[in-house]
Amino acid sequence: MSTKSRVIQGSAVLAALLALTDAACSGPGTMTSAAGPGAHRISLLSVGMFAIAAFVFLVVVCFLAYGLFHRRRDADTQEPNLEDHGGTRMVLLGGIAFPIVVLITLFVITLVALQAQANEDTGSHAFTINVIAHRWWWEFQYPTQGIDTANEVHIPTGQPVLMEVTSTDVIHSFWVPRLQRKVDAIPGRTNEVTLQADTDGTYLGECSEFCGLQHAHMRFNVIAESADAFNAWVADQQKAAPEPTGDALQGQQVFLGSSCVYCHSITGTNASGTVGPNLTHVASRTTLASGTIPNTPDELAAWIENPQSIKPGTQMPASGLTSTQLRQLVAYLETLS
Ligand code: CUA
Numbered sequence: 001m002s003t004k005s006r007v008i009q010g011s012a013v014l015a016a017l018l019a020l021t022d023a024a025c026s027g028p029g030t031m032t033s034a035a036g037p038g039a040h041r042i043s044l045l046s047v048g049m050f051a052i053a054a055f056v057f058l059v060v061v062c063f064l065a066y067g068l069f070h071r072r073r074d075a076d077t078q079e080p081n082l083e084d085h086g087g088t089r090m091v092l093l094g095g096i097a098f099p100i101v102v103l104i105t106l107f108v109i110t111l112v113a114l115q116a117q118a119n120e121d122t123g124s125h126a127f128t129i130n131v132i133a134h135r136w137w138w139e140f141q142y143p144t145q146g147i148d149t150a151n152e153v154h155i156p157t158g159q160p161v162l163m164e165v166t167s168t169d170v171i172h173s174f175w176v177p178r179l180q181r182k183v184d185a186i187p188g189r190t191n192e193v194t195l196q197a198d199t200d201g202t203y204l205g206e207c208s209e210f211c212g213l214q215h216a217h218m219r220f221n222v223i224a225e226s227a228d229a230f231n232a233w234v235a236d237q238q239k240a241a242p243e244p245t246g247d248a249l250q251g252q253q254v255f256l257g258s259s260c261v262y263c264h265s266i267t268g269t270n271a272s273g274t275v276g277p278n279l280t281h282v283a284s285r286t287t288l289a290s291g292t293i294p295n296t297p298d299e300l301a302a303w304i305e306n307p308q309s310i311k312p313g314t315q316m317p318a319s320g321l322t323s324t325q326l327r328q329l330v331a332y333l334e335t336l337s
Contacts, residue, residue, distance in 0.1 A: 028204040031177040035203065036196045038120065038180035045113045049106060056102060063094070117181070120194045125162040129153060129195075133165070133172035133185035133207065136214035136314065137277060137290040147237045148265070150277030151220045151290045153205075156230040160196045173209035176222050182208045197224035213313035219291030240268045241280050241336050251332025254325045263316070266336065276316060283337040289314070301330045 034043040130141040131153075140153045155161045165174045167185040175182035176195065183193040197203060207218035225233070244252045255261070256270060263275035271279075285295050289311050293299045302309075305326060307316040321329065 029177050029206065033178055035198050035201065036179035037198075038117070038194060038196065039178055041113055041116055042181055045109060048109055052102060052106060059098075120160065121162070121192050123160065123194075125194065126156060126159040128162045128164055129155075131163050131165040131174055131185065133167040133169075133174065133211075133218075135169050135212055136207070136218040136311070138174075138205075138207075138218070138220045139277065142234075145234050145238065147234065148278040149237060149281065150285070151287060152223065152285045153220060154223045154225065154230055154233050155195060155197065156227045157197050157200050157224045159227075160194045163193050163195050165191045165193060170211050171209050172207045172211045172218065174205070175208040176203050176205040178203050179222065184209060195222065197222070200225050214290075214311055217290055217292045217311055219287075221286065221291070236284065236337075237281055241266055244332055244335055247328050247331040248335045249332075251328035251330070254321065254329045255332060258319065258321070259317070260319075279333065279336060281336055283334050297330050297334055300333060301326055304329060 031039055032043050032046070034040045127142070127144045130139075130143060132139040132141065138151050138153075140149050141147070142149075163174065163183075165183050165185045166189060167187045169187065171187070172185040173182050174185050174193070179197055180193055180195055183191045185191070201224055203222040203224065205220040205222055207215055209215075211218070252269070255266070261269075261271040261273055263273040265272045265274065265278045265280065267278075267280040283295070287293065288295045288299060288303050289307070292311055293303065304319050304321070306318050307314050308318065319326070319329075
């Protein structure tokens with residue numbers, strides 16, 4: 001094969017790899033499609049490190065190629081002689097000086113990124129959200145606004161919000177790839193991380209530390225919206241649950257008369273359990289069971305009837321309700337928007 005066709009073939013392979021990388025590096029759960037200052041910084045650092053590594057690789061390959069072809073021509077006529085070929089200088093420059101410069105550069109850019117991250121977390125924030133990881137769902141408490149919600153966190157676009165992350169059971173990890181680095185949720189400890197989105201949108205979050213059977217079903221949504229939309233959401237969430245009537249009233253009695261109340265809270269009722277998500281505004285959320293199923297009346301009924309069939313291992317037991325009770329309970333929960 002001629003050198004020219006080798007070059008063409010090499011270029012085609014490189015182009016295919018780049019296209020593949022591009023396809024793999026976009027999407028809702030990809031940190032390279034950064035949408036917030038934290039993720040931008042991580043993305044920049046990754047690209048910088050990749051560029052340096054690629055440069056080092058190229059230099060090594062060039063020297064290797066030179067060595068191979070050069071040696072092949074004069075191998076018959078003379079023995080290799082390090083002195084004659086400038087071997088000592090090569091060892092000093094390529095083996096010691098060059099790696100030191102590269103490693104120091106990597107060290108410095110990492111330190112700069114770490115410092116920027118620390119400044120961000122200790123800087124000023126619009127407000128604080130307490131993030132509490134449970135097996136297998138996320139609780140979001142807004143102490144300033146007096147809101148307690150689950151698996152869906154609203155933030156105002158363009159404003160830094162401080163997330164104080166902890167866990168009630170095992171170690172989880174809080175991660176919104178397009179917005180920020182991951183941070184461990186550790187029982188008995190609080191770790192801080194700043195969340196900020198550049199533009200309105202829904203950003204996928206996930207648990208990034210294996211925490212048991214339903215680790216993969218521990219997703220959440222970060223909804224970044226305009227200050228007006230955010231304030232409207234806050235006002236809605238602060239409202240008490242409406243007084244139920246008809247089927248919904250029957251459903252409320254089913255709820256309050258069953259074991260639901262030991263694990264769930266609904267503001268304005270006697271239900272004040274903290275094991276499972278607060279249900280005061282459950283109908284306003286887009287998913288159930290931490291991103292496992294969409295929040296529709298049918299899915300909700302199926303979930304209450306037999307949670308283990310949808311999310312094996314979940315702490316929620318089957319309800320054992322009659323079909324009428326189940327219908328009434330769903331009618332009640334659907335009023336909690
Ligand atoms: Cu929680 Cu993995």
